Amino acid sequence: MRKSTPTKEKLLDSARNLFWTRGYSNVSVRQITKAAGVDVALVSRYFGSKQGLFEATLAEIPPWEALAADPQDLLGAAVESFSHPFDPEADQANAFTMLLANIIDPEMGDRIKDMVQQGLVAPLSKKIGGARAEERAAMLLAALFGMALMRKNFQVNALAGASKAEIEAQIRHLAAAALGFEG
Amino acid sequence: MRKSTPTKEKLLDSARNLFWTRGYSNVSVRQITKAAGVDVALVSRYFGSKQGLFEATLAEIPPWEALAADPQDLLGAAVESFSHPFDPEADQANAFTMLLANIIDPEMGDRIKDMVQQGLVAPLSKKIGGARAEERAAMLLAALFGMALMRKNFQVNALAGASKAEIEAQIRHLAAAALGFEG
């Protein structure tokens, strides 16, 4: 019997590529199915709806590496996980660009806010601990997201052309300042 | 003779409010005209097209205050201009959220990239001057955009509830680190 699994995989791949870079509302199911070389109706069949397909791409996201790292090496782990957001192969890192691409979305904005608050800010501030933990967590994420934004979305020349070592030094500099905030 | 000016103003106001927060493609002309209490057809009449209306809202943006400030007080001016992005009345500051809301847009993304590169990164790095000016400019903007993102878009609790003085201290801390980057 023919298997539906490869078709679902093709749909998921296309959906992830498009949803995560252009945002939910800016992508049509026909674009996705066309890119996947698959019929439009199969989205409803296998994922229920466009929303269901998007939700399926979210279900694949692994927890952020830095949250599992040694607390003393939090900075290193955070920087490391952001040194390859610029490697198009790195799915985990691209999850952050997914948040940037969908936070504005009229249908998914609230969903994204929850993911950031509960999946990033809350566990990160718990890991940081001590005084002003939540502020430091938010500032660290601000630094990381800001650098990702400049590089991937705004494609600023000075950063987009930099080597991994250079970009890592820059991110570490900003991130260290965020963690060192004392008010 | 009846004046069309107030109608154009109402359209521009609605358009700015919606385009700048939800992004170009996520807003329909009918939403805008309904909010403005005006007929749909008047968009085509007075601004040519939806794109023309969006472009008209961009034409109103004044240059960034910090770019005109005393070079020695660049940090203070940059921080100051970002202490009220959180005041809904401050149009200038909201221009930054407009960039965040539209960078993802499939139709306007390239336009926004140009605005950031030519309107922010280039003049800012010229003002900073010296070694690594462009990197520092990009990092400063990353810090500012990151903080705006955390507060306005992700609405992280720790920042969204902070007073102006607190948020100013946080932004200054990150921004100073960005400007102090030496590689």
Add this chain to the structure above:
DNA sequence: CCTAGATGTCAACAATCGTTGACTCGGGCA
């Protein structure tokens, strides 16, 4: 007053959106 031109209204257009149901096709099982 009365007309010309600007202002505003209304309905419709073609295109695209997400979704649905009826249909054909294909291969494992009895």
Add this chain to the structure above:
DNA sequence: TGCCCGAGTCAACGATTGTTGACATCTAGG
């Protein structure tokens, strides 16, 4: 071999999109 059910195809639906042209309305200038 023949049946059956899941996989895949196709056309259509109602809704919404941006845009247009014909029409009504109003006011300034002759």
